[in-house]
Each structure stands twice: as structure tokens, then as C-alpha cells.
Amino acid sequence: xxxxxxxxxxxxxxxxxxxxxxxxxxxxxxxxxxxxxxxxxxxxxxxxxxxxxxxxxxxxxxxxxxxxxxxxxxxxxxxxxxxxxxxxxxxxxxxxxxxxxxxxxxxxxxxxxxxxxxxxxxxxxxxxxxxxxxxxxxxxxxxxxxxxxxxxxxxxxxxxxxxxxxxxxxxxxxxxxxxxxxxxxxxxxxxxxxxxxxxxxxxxxxxxxxxxxxxxxxxxxxxxxxxxxxxxxxxxxxxxxxxxxxxxxxxxxxxxxxxxxxxxxxxxxxxxxxxxxxxxxxxxxxxxxxxxxxxxxxxxxxxxxxxxxxxxxxxxxxxxxxxxxxxxxxxxxxxxxxxxxxxxxxxx
Amino acid sequence: xxxxxxxxxxxxxxxxxxxxxxxxxxxxxxxxxxxxxxxxxxxxxxxxxxxxxxxxxxxxxxxxxxxxxxxxxxxxxxxxxxxxxxxxxxxxxxxxxxxxxxxxxxxxxxxxxxxxxxxxxxxxxxxxxxxxxxxxxxxxxxxxxxxxxxxxxxxxxxxxxxxxxxxxxxxxxxxxxxxxxxxxxxxxxxxxxxxxxxxxxxxxxxxxxxxxxxxxxxxxxxxxxxxxxxxxxxxxxxxxxxxxxxxxxxxxxxxxxxxxxxxxxxxxxxxxxxxxxxxxxxxxxxxxxxxxxxxxxxxxxxxxxxxxxxxxxxxxxxxxxxxxxxxxxxxxxxxxxxxxxxxxxxxxxxxxxxxxxxxxxxxxxxxxxxxxxx
Numbered sequence: 001x002x003x004x005x006x007x008x009x010x011x012x013x014x015x016x017x018x019x020x021x022x023x024x025x026x027x028x029x030x031x032x033x034x035x036x037x038x039x040x041x042x043x044x045x046x047x048x049x050x051x052x053x054x055x056x057x058x059x060x061x062x063x064x065x066x067x068x069x070x071x072x073x074x075x076x077x078x079x080x081x082x083x084x085x086x087x088x089x090x091x092x093x094x095x096x097x098x099x100x101x102x103x104x105x106x107x108x109x110x111x112x113x114x115x116x117x118x119x120x121x122x123x124x125x126x127x128x129x130x131x132x133x134x135x136x137x138x139x140x141x142x143x144x145x146x147x148x149x150x151x152x153x154x155x156x157x158x159x160x161x162x163x164x165x166x167x168x169x170x171x172x173x174x175x176x177x178x179x180x181x182x183x184x185x186x187x188x189x190x191x192x193x194x195x196x197x198x199x200x201x202x203x204x205x206x207x208x209x210x211x212x213x214x215x216x217x218x219x220x221x222x223x224x225x226x227x228x229x230x231x232x233x234x235x236x237x238x239x240x241x242x243x244x245x246x247x248x249x250x251x252x253x254x255x256x257x258x259x260x261x262x263x264x265x266x267x268x269x270x271x272x273x274x275x276x277x278x279x280x281x282x283x284x285x286x287x288x289x290x291x292x293x294x295x296x297x298x299x300x301x302x303x304x305x306x307x308x309x310x311x312x313x314x315x316x317x318x319x320x321x322x323x324x325x326x327x328x329x330x331x332x333x334x335x336x337x338x339x340x341x342x343x344x345x346x347x348x
Numbered sequence: 349x350x351x352x353x354x355x356x357x358x359x360x361x362x363x364x365x366x367x368x369x370x371x372x373x374x375x376x377x378x379x380x381x382x383x384x385x386x387x388x389x390x391x392x393x394x395x396x397x398x399x400x401x402x403x404x405x406x407x408x409x410x411x412x413x414x415x416x417x418x419x420x421x422x423x424x425x426x427x428x429x430x431x432x433x434x435x436x437x438x439x440x441x442x443x444x445x446x447x448x449x450x451x452x453x454x455x456x457x458x459x460x461x462x463x464x465x466x467x468x469x470x471x472x473x474x475x476x477x478x479x480x481x482x483x484x485x486x487x488x489x490x491x492x493x494x495x496x497x498x499x500x501x502x503x504x505x506x507x508x509x510x511x512x513x514x515x516x517x518x519x520x521x522x523x524x525x526x527x528x529x530x531x532x533x534x535x536x537x538x539x540x541x542x543x544x545x546x547x548x549x550x551x552x553x554x555x556x557x558x559x560x561x562x563x564x565x566x567x568x569x570x571x572x573x574x575x576x577x578x579x580x581x582x583x584x585x586x587x588x589x590x591x592x593x594x595x596x597x598x599x600x601x602x603x604x605x606x607x608x609x610x611x612x613x614x615x616x617x618x619x620x621x622x623x624x625x626x627x628x629x630x631x632x633x634x635x636x637x638x639x640x641x642x643x644x645x646x647x648x649x650x651x652x653x654x655x656x657x658x659x660x661x662x663x664x665x666x667x668x669x670x671x672x673x674x675x676x677x678x679x680x681x682x683x684x685x686x687x688x689x690x691x692x693x694x695x696x697x698x699x700x701x702x703x704x705x706x707x708x709x710x711x712x713x714x715x716x717x718x719x720x721x722x
Contacts, residue, residue, distance in 0.1 A: 330573040332396020340688045
């Protein structure tokens with residue numbers, strides 16, 4: 001077996017070589033070397049630098065805790081990459097529950113042969129997104145699996161946050177409440193799908209992946225009439241809207257012509273036979289707000305760069321049927337349901 | 349920047365709907381029109397068109413979804429190739445969830461079969477060229493819209509001299525299906541909304557014989573809600589006026605003679621053959637088989653599969669739904685045993701299938717009961 005020493009003596013330091021090897025996940029010197037040369041310089045902070053088995057964070061009364069795994073392909077896509085996605089997804093999951101992110105735990109599962117350059121780019125992106133969200137990566141783990149056992153890199157992030165005082169719960173939704181979306185829908189899902197399935201297609205589509213905690217903090221601070229928040233990731237706006245109608249038991253009417261969709265996103269979805277309402281977002285929130293707080297909520301959202309296209313898109317009605325109805329641009333109506341799973345493009 | 353877009357012009361929509369309403373008032377009896385294109389099916393439901401139509405005008409979904417009309421026998425052969433023959437099977441995404449007599453390609457894939465979703469037939473050729481040790485089979489399905497791509501794949505494989513590429517052809521022709529419907533007697537259709545995509549390839553003129561022989565008005569239309577509404581208004585007006593005519597409302601894309609280059613490449617590779625349709629049975633000269641010169645690219649010959657069986661699922665009424673004899677709610681399995689999550693019939697499988705479109709998009713108003721088959 002090759003030891004770290006004789007590799008170093010031979011002048012080939014695996015941690016500075018071009019690719020990740022199985023030995024980088026072994027928990028030995030090479031792992032330390034990788035952390036010291038690659039990870040820590042990018043993600044350093046007081047809690048992480050301690051390199052303890054757990055990060056010790058200042059205490060608060062109520063904690064919010066969330067975890068998510070990221071397996072997106074391609075690892076880099078227009079508008080972001082798997083690293084930015086992993087930070088933003090977890091930050092946003094905390095933020096929509098009204099929690100202020102305190103720290104993120106990061107787990108990297110790499111496949112043997114991953115280009116070191118790719119790892120560095122992803123770590124840079126993690127650092128940049130964390131800095132944007134004003135949160136630190138406070139603890140972490142790296143493992144390497146054999147070639148063919150994974151696909152480049154998988155990332156898991158767990159986030160802990162300080163729960164706020166603003167009560168956000170679907171049970172509080174009542175007839176007359178309005179639904180707001182913070183901007184254009186389907187940008188993330190369509191950008192990734194095009195990059196993955198049709199890399200030869202030139203497109204201006206970009207993922208919307210962004211940390212929304214600052215926008216949400218301002219919204220909750222300024223608008224007491226906010227009742228509930230969700231980030232419409234997988235399942236898209238349709239998934240969140242159908243869920244909300246079912247969960248509240250109220251009739252939710254959405255107005256298609258108010259729903260912001262970029263023309264390029266709309267065309268890409270149309271070409272693939274996919275409904276933009278079913279497509280994932282990573283930088284948008286859906287807000288349920290009391291009717292007398294609508295203007296205030298729109299003002300708060302529009303003041304943030306991630307909320308400039310915010311629109312009122314729906315209203316909860318009195319009927320207790322739990323149905324989400326879409327009033328179409330043509331003036332017709334149909335039931336909006338949660339999508340079924342993997343989006344399959346049509347063939348003719 | 350304003351990111352809101354309105355896919356349709358509201359003025360045009362209102363105008364078409366008004367024309368449809370006026371024409372419908374002049375009808376002496378309820379009418380049923382049929383579209384024969386999955387994209388029309390989906391678009392009409394997506395924009396809520398059915399909730400806007402006059403009560404005496406019904407739009408039926410005919411045999412237009414390529415997945416819907418692919419017989420169980422064809423799917424069984426694809427599954428056999430992917431499992432027992434250990435080939436790399438390339439397919440368009442829609443075919444993944446179609447249930448054959450035992451399972452779907454999606455299930456085969458989960459169990460380890462090498463099933464790949466491709467967006468272009470040429471991706472399958474590329475895969476074969478890159479993996480000379482693997483047999484690669486492309487599931488060639490669809491109407492005249494997807495056929496030129498399959499033909500191009502065969503020609504490209506031939507040019508590259510590939511020895512490991514073949515296709516399992518299930519391509520179909522729309523005109524024989526329309527004829528079969530009109531000749532079956534128990535399906536009463538007052539006119540056809542003709543598919544814009546197919547017409548781009550085959551041309552407008554080929555619908556003339558349908559008009560002349562069966563006195564059935566035909567209107568070719570594009571796929572936006574207002575375009576469909578305009579076509580329905582025109583069909584209703586033609587019925588009121590008692591005229592059977594062919595009209596092309598999609599002339600920006602559809603010419604009289606169609607795309608001659610695409611027709612030539614189809615002609616070069618394929619020849620018409622009798623074909624099994626789900627719900628319609630075996631129809632004369634309704635499908636396309638590979639010509640003798642390209643027989644080595646025929647997966648049925650290459651793997652000695654023989655002809656597909658004609659077996660169909662007994663409880664499923666997809667056949668009646670496709671032919672307009674029944675609507676999805678007439679089927680006992682609809683939304684009970686058969687849902688998009690566990691689709692028994694092909695009309696529920698395809699995102700463009702009539703049953704899935706009904707399941708997903710049916711308007712909030714209680715569905716009006718269509719007198720099936722009258």
C-alpha cells in the first residue's frame with residue numbers, strides 16, 4: 001500500500017494532485033491535508049477552526065433544524081452549482097420557518113477521480129453563498145467512494161437556526177388571505193434540465209438559486225400580517241399551491257396571468273412539453289398574507305434584489321373543498337394538482 | 349424588467365370564443381369534434397378551454413398521442429429487448445411508464461436493465477458508435493413528426509457502418525387512423541381539428557380525401573389556446589353552413605405539399621405496413637416498416653422477435669377513449685385503480701394522454717357527461 005510519506009517524497013502530494021483519490025477519504029494524513037489545503041482556507045471561521053467533533057454554538061431557546069441532500073447533475077449549471085445550491089437550500093428552509101440561520105454542517109461525498117479543480121470551485125461557491133447568507137459552515141465531513149459508486153460529488157447540508165417569534169403555520173390561513181410569489185418561476189429547474197439534457201442548446205436561462213434569509217427577515221420584521229411561507233423547490237409552484245389548498249381545506253384560486261414567468265423559461269418548458277408551474281425554484285418564496293398587509297408585503301419583497309418581480313397570484317376562498325383552481329390566461333379554469341414525479345418530456 | 353408574459357393575446361381569445369358561441373347558437377343539434385394530436389389535447393386542457401366551450405360543442409381526443417396508440421405487444425418487445433436480450437435501450441421519456449403485459453421500462457430500469465432516455469434519435473446512434481461492444485436499440489415511436497428523425501438515425505448508422513445499432517419501429521400514420529375511425533360506424537364525429545405538427549411534414553393536401561370521401565370538415569390549427577378556439581369556431585361554422593371543407597389556419601407553418609425533404613427521408617427508409625393500434629386493432633397500411641435495404645437495422649429481425657402480439661388489457665378502456673366512444677370518467681378504472689402514479693392504461697401514462705389530461709386539468713365545474721358513442 002502506498003503511504004502518504006512515500007507519495008510526498010516522490011513529489012506527488014495527492015492533496016495537491018489533479019484528482020481526488022480514495023485515500024483522501026481515509027481519515028488519515030491525506031484527509032487532513034485535503035482539509036488543510038482545500039477546505040479550511042475557504043470555509044474558515046471560529047467554530048469550524050476548532051475541528052471538534054461537534055461545533056459549539058451560542059445557545060438560544062428554540063432551535064430550528066433542517067437537513068437536505070444534493071445530487072444535482074451537472075455539478076455546474078448556468079447561475080450556480082451544487083455548492084451554492086446546498087447552502088441556499090438549507091438557509092432557505094430555515095428562513096421560511098422564520099428562523100435565523102446560526103450554522104451549517106456540511107458533508108461531502110466525493111467519487112474517486114473527481115477533479116480537484118472542480119472541488120475547489122464548489123468550495124469557493126459554498127463559501128460565497130455562505131457569506132451572502134451571513135452564515136458559517138461550522139462543522140463537516142468528507143468521504144470518498146470508489147469510481148462508479150457515485151457521480152462526482154454529493155453534498156448534504158444540515159442547518160440550525162434560532163427560531164423567531166413570528167408564528168408561521170398553514171393552520172393560521174383563512175379565507176380572504178392572499179398568495180404572493182416573490183418572482184419569476186421555474187428558472188432553476190429549466191436551466192438545470194436544459195444544461196443536463198441538451199448541453200448543445202445555447203440558452204440565456206439561469207438558475208435563480210440564492211439565499212433568501214435577508215429578504216425574509218425584512219419581510220417578517222415589517223409585515224406582521226404574513227401567515228405562512230414556503231419555498232417552491234421540487235414540485236414547483238403547483239406543488240406548494242395544491243398542498244396549501246389541501247392542508248388548509250380552503251379553495252385556493254390562482255390567476256395564471258399574474259404568475260411571473262420569463263419568456264425564455266416559458267419557451268424552454270413549452271419545447272420540452274413541461275408545465276412551468278411544476279418546475280423547481282431555488283430562489284423564490286410563496287407568501288400567504290392577510291389581505292390588509294398585501295401592499296406592505298409587496299413593498300418589503302420588492303425592496304430586496306431577489307424579490308423585485310413579486311406579484312399577488314392567488315386568493316383563498318370560502319369554500320371548504322381543499323381544491324386549488326387555476327384561472328387561465330384564456331379565462332378558463334382548471335384544477336391544479338401536485339406533479340407526479342420525474343418530469344418526462346413529450347415526444348411529438 | 350417585466351417578467352410577466354402572456355402566452356396568448358386576450359383580444360384574439362375573446363374574438364374566437366365569441367365566434368364559437370355565436371356559431372354554436374345556430375346549431376340544430378349538439379356536435380362532437382375530434383382532435384388527433386396529443387399536443388392539442390394537452391393545450392386545450394392546460395388553458396381550461398373545455399370550461400369555456402358552449403355546452404353543445406364537445407372536443408374529443410382521438411388517436412393522437414403516440415404513446416397511447418402503441419400496442420401492448422410493441423411495449424412487451426421493448427421490455428424483452430431491455431431485459432432478456434441485454435441491449436442498451438434508448439427511448440423518448442414518455443415511453444418509460446407505459447405498462448406492457450408485465451411491467452414498464454421504468455421498472456426494468458430500476459431492476460438493472462440499461463434503459464436510457466434520449467431527446468434525439470441521433471443520441472442513440474452516438475451511443476452505439478461510442479460503445480461498439482454493446483447492442484443499442486432505439487424505440488422508434490410517434491407519428492410523422494418523429495419519423496424523419498428515426499429515418500435520419502438509420503441513415504446515419506448506415507453511413508457510419510455501425511454493426512450494433514437497430515431500431516424497434518412502431519411509427520404510425522395519422523390518415524389511415526382517421527379513415528378507420530370514420531369507417532368503424534359507431535363513432536360519430538362532426539369534424540376534425542387536424543394536427544399542426546404532423547401537417548407541417550405531410551402537408552395540408554393529404555386531408556382533402558377525408559373531406560371529400562367522408563364529408564367531414566377538417567381544420568388545421570396551431571397549438572395555442574386561441575388557435576384551437578379559432579379552429580373550433582370555424583368547424584362549428586362549417587357544420588352550421590352544412591359545408592365539408594378543408595381549412596388551414598396554420599398557414600405560417602403548414603404548406604399544401606408539406607416538408608418534401610422530410611417526406612423523402614421517410615420514403616427512403618420506411619415502407620407502409622399493416623399495424624396494430626391500441627384501441628383500433630390492426631389497420632391497413634397504417635404503420636411503417638423498415639425497407640429491405642435497411643433490414644439489418646430492424647431490431648425485430650436482428651433479435652428474432654417476430655411480430656408483436658395483439659393482446660390488450662381487458663379492464664382498460666383506453667381504446668374507447670382514443671376513438672371517442674367513451675370519455676375517461678366512463679371507465680371504471682379511471683382515478684380509482686388507474687392514476688398517473690400507477691397508470692394502467694397508456695392514456696394515463698402519457699402527459700398528453702387523454703386520461704392524464706382529464707385527471708390533471710379537468711375544469712372545476714362538474715364534468716358534463718358526454719353521450720359516448722351515441
